[in-house]
Amino acid sequence: MQTHRTSPTTFTVNGRTIRVEIEPHKTLLDVLRDDLDLTGTKCGCETGECGACTVLLDGKAVLSCLTLAVTTDGKNIVTIEGLSEGEALHPLQSAFIEHGAIQCGYCTPGMILSANSLLNDNPNPTPEEIKKALSGNLCRCTGYQKIIEAVEDAAKRIRRM
Amino acid sequence: MMAEEFFAVGKSFPRKDSLEKAIGDGLFGADIRMPRMLVGKILRNPYAHARILRVHTEKAERLPGVKSVLTAKNTTTRPFNSAVYQEQLENQRIFDDEVRFVGDAVAGVVAVNEEVAEVALGLIEVEYKPLPAVFDPVESMRPGAPRVHSTPDNNIAAHLDFGWGDIDAGFKEADYVFEDTFSTSGQKHCQLEPDACIARYGLDGQLSVWTPTQEPHITRFKLARLFDLRESQVRIINPLIGGGFGARNALSIEPWCVAMALKVKGRPVRLQYTREEDFVTRVNRFPMIYNLKIGVKKSGSLVAMRADVVADAGAYATHVPGVVALSGSFLLSRYKCQNTKFLADVVYTNKQPAGAFRGYGNPQATFGLEVMMDRVAEQLGVDPVEIRLNNHLGVGDIGLFQIPFSSVGIDECLKKGAEAIGWKEKMSRTNVQLTHRRGVGVAISTHGSGGWPAILEHTASLITINPDGSANLILGSTDMGQGCWTSLSQIAAEELGIRFEDIIVIRPDTSVSLYDSGSHASRQVYVAGTAVKIAAANAKRQLLERASKVLSVSVNDLEAKNGEIYIKNAPEKSVAIRQLAADSIVKMGACGQIIGRSSYEPKSNAPSWQATFAEVEVDIETGQVKVVKLVVAHDIGRAINPAIVEGQIQGAALQGIGYTLTEDLLLTKDGKIPNPNFTDYKIPSTLEVPDIEVILVESNDPTGPFGAKGVGEQGLVNVAPAIANAIYSAIGKRFKELPITPETILRVLKDQVIQ
Numbered sequence: 001m002q003t004h005r006t007s008p009t010t011f012t013v014n015g016r017t018i019r020v021e022i023e024p025h026k027t028l029l030d031v032l033r034d035d036l037d038l039t040g041t042k043c044g045c046e047t048g049e050c051g052a053c054t055v056l057l058d059g060k061a062v063l064s065c066l067t068l069a070v071t072t073d074g075k076n077i078v079t080i081e082g083l084s085e086g087e088a089l090h091p092l093q094s095a096f097i098e099h100g101a102i103q104c105g106y107c108t109p110g111m112i113l114s115a116n117s118l119l120n121d122n123p124n125p126t127p128e129e130i131k132k133a134l135s136g137n138l139c140r141c142t143g144y145q146k147i148i149e150a151v152e153d154a155a156k157r158i159r160r161m
Numbered sequence: 162m163m164a165e166e167f168f169a170v171g172k173s174f175p176r177k178d179s180l181e182k183a184i185g186d187g188l189f190g191a192d193i194r195m196p197r198m199l200v201g202k203i204l205r206n207p208y209a210h211a212r213i214l215r216v217h218t219e220k221a222e223r224l225p226g227v228k229s230v231l232t233a234k235n236t237t238t239r240p241f242n243s244a245v246y247q248e249q250l251e252n253q254r255i256f257d258d259e260v261r262f263v264g265d266a267v268a269g270v271v272a273v274n275e276e277v278a279e280v281a282l283g284l285i286e287v288e289y290k291p292l293p294a295v296f297d298p299v300e301s302m303r304p305g306a307p308r309v310h311s312t313p314d315n316n317i318a319a320h321l322d323f324g325w326g327d328i329d330a331g332f333k334e335a336d337y338v339f340e341d342t343f344s345t346s347g348q349k350h351c352q353l354e355p356d357a358c359i360a361r362y363g364l365d366g367q368l369s370v371w372t373p374t375q376e377p378h379i380t381r382f383k384l385a386r387l388f389d390l391r392e393s394q395v396r397i398i399n400p401l402i403g404g405g406f407g408a409r410n411a412l413s414i415e416p417w418c419v420a421m422a423l424k425v426k427g428r429p430v431r432l433q434y435t436r437e438e439d440f441v442t443r444v445n446r447f448p449m450i451y452n453l454k455i456g457v458k459k460s461g462s463l464v465a466m467r468a469d470v471v472a473d474a475g476a477y478a479t480h481v482p483g484v485v486a487l488s489g490s491f492l493l494s495r496y497k498c499q500n501t502k503f504l505a506d507v508v509y510t511n512k513q514p515a516g517a518f519r520g521y522g523n524p525q526a527t528f529g530l531e532v533m534m535d536r537v538a539e540q541l542g543v544d545p546v547e548i549r550l551n552n553h554l555g556v557g558d559i560g561l562f563q564i565p566f567s568s569v570g571i572d573e574c575l576k577k578g579a580e581a582i583g584w585k586e587k588m589s590r591t592n593v594q595l596t597h598r599r600g601v602g603v604a605i606s607t608h609g610s611g612g613w614p615a616i617l618e619h620t621a622s623l624i625t626i627n628p629d630g631s632a633n634l635i636l637g638s639t640d641m642g643q644g645c646w647t648s649l650s651q652i653a654a655e656e657l658g659i660r661f662e663d664i665i666v667i668r669p670d671t672s673v674s675l676y677d678s679g680s681h682a683s684r685q686v687y688v689a690g691t692a693v694k695i696a697a698a699n700a701k702r703q704l705l706e707r708a709s710k711v712l713s714v715s716v717n718d719l720e721a722k723n724g725e726i727y728i729k730n731a732p733e734k735s736v737a738i739r740q741l742a743a744d745s746i747v748k749m750g751a752c753g754q755i756i757g758r759s760s761y762e763p764k765s766n767a768p769s770w771q772a773t774f775a776e777v778e779v780d781i782e783t784g785q786v787k788v789v790k791l792v793v794a795h796d797i798g799r800a801i802n803p804a805i806v807e808g809q810i811q812g813a814a815l816q817g818i819g820y821t822l823t824e825d826l827l828l829t830k831d832g833k834i835p836n837p838n839f840t841d842y843k844i845p846s847t848l849e850v851p852d853i854e855v856i857l858v859e860s861n862d863p864t865g866p867f868g869a870k871g872v873g874e875q876g877l878v879n880v881a882p883a884i885a886n887a888i889y890s891a892i893g894k895r896f897k898e899l900p901i902t903p904e905t906i907l908r909v910l911k912d913q914v915i916q
Binding site: 033037038039040041042043044045046047049050052079080081083084089093096097098099100102103104105106107108109112130131132134135136137138139140141142143144145146147148 | 173175176178179180181182183184185186187188189191192194350351352353354355401402403404405406435436641642643644804805807808811812813814815816838839840844846847848850853
């Protein structure tokens with residue numbers, strides 16, 4: 001069996017500081033799914049084209065399939081598993097459920113995290129701004145309309161919080 | 162009965178599976194982890210057509226971490242057909258000594274991890290003898306063309322010939338004859354989840370397969386047949402499924418994964434495709450060339466309709482002739498016409514096999530027919546809406562598979578849709594002087610709810626009442642995102658008289674679930690919904706009998722709602738279903754657990770109808786088409802869950818926009834697909850979403866559960882001709898080939914300037 005040199009990497013994932021030995025060629029997606037069992041982050045293309053693997057890196061949406069894990073040393077990562085607080089859902093999660101914005105659900109984690117990144121920067125986006133922010137997250141089921149409505153509604157809920 | 166009288170049906174409840182999907186908790190195939198799990202990989206061939214002379218596997222076998230290397234020498238070469246039913250034509254093999262398209266499987270590796278498997282693939286040496294290949298289906302039928310299979314020698318996999326009346330007499334009778342040739346592309350499903358399957362063959366002879374198949378029971382039957390096992394030895398379990406649209410119709414990745422599992426008995430094997438493998442090796446929509454000829458009287462009535470079709474099956478028979486036969490049925494079951502003829506050749510080529518895709522032959526037929534109806538309307542000086550209102554089939558007319566229509570809501574669809582898009586006013590608009598020209602177009606279609614009597618339609622349903630008054634709804638019905646677990650739960654709740662929240666879905670697992678034909682043909686709500694309703698009524702009857710003893714009244718005087726059974730004339734007297742359920746299980750001397758059951762075959766196919774109105778803006782300088790608005794009016798019978806129904810229609814409509822304007826699998830001269838990724842194969846993103854207005858028309862079908870009909874597919878079916886007709890109204894040019902790209906538009910506009 002082949003072995004590779006590994007680098008110790010320390011990062012925060014969903015509020016927990018984790019130290020892992022990472023092979024330098026491994027992507028953040030591989031490490032999250034295979035080493036940390038955080039399978040909520042999905043793999044749709046591995047080439048940065050579909051957005052299913054989106055996670056938050058220091059609050060910004062990034063494609064984990066194009067991010068080498070060793071480069072995230074010292075950074076703060078949030079995956080879909082870390083978005084809700086305890087049993088309380090994040091307003092984006094509740095809005096996606098209530099608006100019927102989830103069909104097969106494979107794009108959902110990435111979609112919600114891209115929307116979260118948008119709302120962090122712009123708490124009151126127009127539908128056009130939402131479309132632009134989510135244009136890298138493909139969905140083949142919904143036609144996006146209910147997703148856009150859910151993000152608008154979640155933004156309202158967050159502004160009231 | 163009005164929707165207000167229901168307490169569970171007609172409400173937009175959140176889906177049963179949306180919480181787990183929103184928090185990243187739900188498990189798709191690739192998310193499942195098992196102890197001692199191995200991984201599989203497939204070596205794929207680089208030639209469009211070749212004979213495999215030898216496969217040298219020794220180096221790969223010696224690599225540490227490799228558990229097995231599979232080839233045609235040590236794996237069953239029994240032929241199979243991956244498609245639901247269709248056992249009459251089997252020519253796919255797991256591995257063969259001939260490869261027939263770029264990407265066809267050559268060998269497989271089972272190893273301890275992906276990296277080792279990948280390295281092992283590189284150590285396999287294959288000696289190929291390249292053979293002549295053919296890619297164009299019309300060329301493929303010519304004498305002397307390379308043969309894709311040893312038989313048939315003309316590459317024609319199937320020939321179809323059906324219709325009614327006297328076609329020649331019909332054309333003689335016609336005042337006008339219209340003829341045109343239309344061609345459609347090989348659209349890809351692009352479900353967001355690439356295929357992932359896990360199989361484990363236990364030392365006890367039990368094969369378990371976790372797979373995103375849309376038809377667990379048929380997959381069990383097909384795998385048992387392929388590997389010479391008894392069906393009871395095979396267990397199929399659906400994890401969550403990241404989209405289907407027909408891509409996961411019966412077998413997809415399973416034969417390879419199971420072949421691997423059989424080599425490493427006792428250990429689970431996971432096989433997962435990359436996005437590129439999905440693009441290159443998995444089925445696409447049948448491309449078809451449709452020569453269509455229509456004879457029309459001055460009055461506007463149709464007297465003859467003839468189609469001569471060439472359909473491109475690719476390298477293997479999957480849905481042959483299924484998709485093409487249904488294409489003809491959909492073509493001929495829409496407008497009144499006494500004389501019809503459908504002739505088709507389904508032809509092999511050296512390309513990835515075609516298969517089932519949302520619409521199942523209907524989009525190809527509808528594109529040609531609905532563009533042609535626009536021509537007919539123009540020639541006769543009739544409004545395009547009017548000509549459709551005047552000619553469509555109605556209740557009692559013979560429809561799909563010779564079954565009379567039981568409900569037809571297309572008039573309401575056309576009228577409400579026309580109103581919503583502003584049809585009259587926008588049709589009379591002129592904008593020739595502008596660079597951005599707007600136009601509107603319309604198209605209609607009808608699509609079956611299930612495939613009876615062309616195919617087996619059987620769902621058996623089981624409902625058990627728990628001691629706390631909730632009910633387990635044990636389903637064989639696959640939910641690939643379309644939402645049937647939720648809709649079926651609403652039907653069960655309504656019929657049982659218990660709350661929606663108290664229906665617990667037990668998900669498809671053939672070791673528990675009763676038979677279900679699967680999730681295809683827009684059949685789940687219509688067929689499985691009726692099966693669920695019967696099982697629920699069966700369980701309710703048992704509850705009412707218990708309640709009648711407690712309340713000392715006749716069963717007929719009782720009603721169940723929201724978990725209570727009460728006396729109709731004295732609603733204050735009631736008993737909780739929870740109490741009756743508990744008694745049925747643990748009250749000594751009174752036990753008799755409540756189990757509702759059904760085993761159901763429909764006697765109709767209750768087609769739904771749809772009118773789509775498109776408004777487009779064509780930029781005559783760039784050839785870009787922007788869909789400004791779509792109005793989709795759908796006769797759904799009854800919307801069991803309006804939000805789910807809208808979501809189905811919106812999603813299908815956008816997939817239809819992709820089919821119309823951007824999506825096309827390209828092919829190089831040597832048979833390779835140069836665009837196997839989301840950058841070069843363009844599916845719509847948020848930036849391409851027009852304003853889509855969905856209008857639900859509830860015709861309340863007498864044969865459907867609570868009046869419901871199917872909705873899964875039709876949203877896509879008539880989008881392309883609606884847009885093509887809108888483009889015509891904008892720039893006065895007809896487009897007969899899909900997709901309608903900016904290049905084709907510019908080419909046509911340029912020709913016009915030169916003339």
